[in-house]
Amino acid sequence: MLNDVWRSADAGSSWTVLTAKAEWKPRYGHRALCVGSDNIVLIGGVTIGGFLADVWTSLDGGLSWTAAAATMCAPWPARAAHSVAKLRGAHGDMLMMLAGMSEDGPLQDVWQSWDAGNNWDLLTSCAPWAARSGATAVALGDCEAMLLGGFTGNEYLSDVWTTGDGGRTWGQLKSAAPWPPRYCHAALLTSGALLVLGGHSGSNSLRDVWQSP
Numbered sequence: 001m002l003n004d005v006w007r008s009a010d011a012g013s014s015w016t017v018l019t020a021k022a023e024w025k026p027r028y029g030h031r032a033l034c035v036g037s038d039n040i041v042l043i044g045g046v047t048i049g050g051f052l053a054d055v056w057t058s059l060d061g062g063l064s065w066t067a068a069a070a071t072m073c074a075p076w077p078a079r080a081a082h083s084v085a086k087l088r089g090a091h092g093d094m095l096m097m098l099a100g101m102s103e104d105g106p107l108q109d110v111w112q113s114w115d116a117g118n119n120w121d122l123l124t125s126c127a128p129w130a131a132r133s134g135a136t137a138v139a140l141g142d143c144e145a146m147l148l149g150g151f152t153g154n155e156y157l158s159d160v161w162t163t164g165d166g167g168r169t170w171g172q173l174k175s176a177a178p179w180p181p182r183y184c185h186a187a188l189l190t191s192g193a194l195l196v197l198g199g200h201s202g203s204n205s206l207r208d209v210w211q212s213p
Contacts, residue, residue, distance in 0.1 A: 099132050
């Protein structure tokens with residue numbers, strides 16, 4: 001298990017290690033995203049001893065890290081394989097965190113932070129989609145996002161859900177997309193198209209790429 005940070009300044013052609021041992025515990029299943037030019041937030045994951053409910057921030061592009069003031073133990077259940085997206089809302093940028101795996105099983109909650117992960121508000125503890133881990137959330141526009149796929153613990157999913165209010169309410173766009181059900185996949189919006197890449201389904205790891213115009 002690792003807690004290193006690497007940086008590439010040439011789109012992945014070469015890499016430099018920023019730190020071999022960051023201030024946060026070694027982990028996997030965590031999520032990280034950029035909330036400013038050099039401002040990065042790291043959220044949750046699992047380490048030796050269990051799931052984590054911590055939030056760490058870096059103001060220098062990943063070289064050094066500090067625990068978010070109010071979240072040495074965040075108000076949300078400790079988790080890994082969750083989804084996080086940065087949305088633009090009425091009061092600026094907002095982080096939306098949802099789903100994941102906890103000690104008690106998969107989750108179906110949605111949380112919101114307006115201050116880069118320092119403080120969190122619960123939007124719903126029981127979203128209309130099934131509890132899941134390994135789903136992917138993609139920011140689409142102002143307070144708009146999409147949730148794709150995941151794993152309930154018994155079933156791999158290929159459903160697609162959307163929200164237009166930052167995660168408070170959801171509508172199902174597709175009960176079953178044409179791509180094979182999966183979790184721990186990647187999804188991103190690029191040049192106006194949505195891509196879904198790879199993941200795991202049943203006993204197989206995937207290497208396919210799907211596009212929605």
